[in-house]
Amino acid sequence: MTTASDQPVIFILSDSVGETAEFVIRAASSQFNGGQADIRRIPYVDDKKTIAEMVQAAAEVNGMIAFTMVVSELYQFLLDEANRKGVPVVDIMGPMIEGLSALYGREPKREPGLVRRLDDEYFRKVEAIEFAVKYDDGRDPRGLLRADVVLIGVSRTSKTPLSMYLAHKRLKVANVPLVPEVEPAEELFMVPAEKCIGLTINPDQLNGIRRERLKSLGLTARANYANMERILQELEYSEKVMKRVGCPIIDVSNKAVEETANSILDMLRKGGKHL
Structure with missing residues (x-):
């Protein structure tokens, strides 16, 4: 032969x-x-x-x-x-x-061609993960209008872990921290409300999370970051922004990332309705 x-x-x-x-x-x-x-x-x-x-x-x-x-x-x-x-x-x-x-x-x-379809899904997942990394923590507001989902909330409301979890579901996710001293980018208010998810949390739980975070960084728990008055101020401000955006809000208190992510996926499947 x-x-x-x-x-x-x-x-x-x-x-x-x-x-x-x-x-x-x-x-x-x-x-x-x-x-x-x-x-x-x-x-x-x-x-x-x-x-x-x-x-x-x-x-x-x-x-x-x-x-x-x-x-x-x-x-x-x-x-x-x-x-x-x-x-x-x-x-x-x-x-x-x-x-x-x-x-x-x-x-x-x-x-x-089923293998080819699986390959396509894999590359979409990789693209979504790269997107989540690039537009994490409000780094580039231009990504907000390209995202499938935009997560907003104060620091330590699981925005980044949620972004990565949803990226593995092939969703392009951007997230924006809400800080009273920093006006959100105008692009945030151009995002359709049903594509934006607000994350809130019980102030006592947030205080505990932030105290542990400070300890892990070798900082004193008395820092303003974990001050209850400051936390209440941030949560009040974030609520105002979320109402202005008109987005659904999820309370992440005592919820695992997977549980919150499933709630978000349900919202997206149902057209952004608050569950």
């Missing part, structure tokens, strides 16, 4: 891109004197005519066909046609699909 250049010819037929098969072939062929091979990838195969033509082409050069095809009708046609022409074939995914079918206890979907 060689060409004039003394390299085996391997046709890859796939009802998707064919990257999986090519990766496996290159990994396997590396075990044979450097793995030189003439690999010809034919992606998005969705008709019998193309299959018949590729089987004939493989027969003419004494080549082999490797395939990743999940549509039953085309799968069987390829096997029959290759057998008729005496062309060796290797099913890259079939044995694994059969094994997983037994493990899951159900039949596979038999839909082409």
Whole structure:
């Protein structure tokens, strides 16, 4: 099974891109004197005519066909046609699909391109995480109008952890700290109210959280940051801003990040209605 250049010819037929098969072939062929091979990838195969033509082409050069095809009708046609022409074939995914079918206890979907869709979801997640990092803590107000969700609240109301958690759900999240001495960026008031979530917290709990934060930094708990009068001032100011924005408000007191995140996701699914 060689060409004039003394390299085996391997046709890859796939009802998707064919990257999986090519990766496996290159990994396997590396075990044979450097793995030189003439690999010809034919992606998005969705008709019998193309299959018949590729089987004939493989027969003419004494080549082999490797395939990743999940549509039953085309799968069987390829096997029959290759057998008729005496062309060796290797099913890259079939044995694994059969094994997983037994493990899951159900039949596979038999839909082409599902791996590509999973890849797309992965890259959307990465993009969302990068977005959350870039627009954390009000760093760049330009991100507010590009965000899927904007979180606002005083310091230590879990804005950053929530941003990262929601980013893993492929949502682009920006967050803005509300401080009495700093007027929020005008972009905040241009964000649709249903895309903005206000976070509030019980003042006693916030006082405890801030005291612990100061201790971890080696600072005295008597600092203004943990002063109850200051905390009440900040919460009052944040409430005014949230009312001005018109956004729903979630009390994060005694709530885990996951619980608050699920409340936010429910709000978004229901069009921003306060639950």
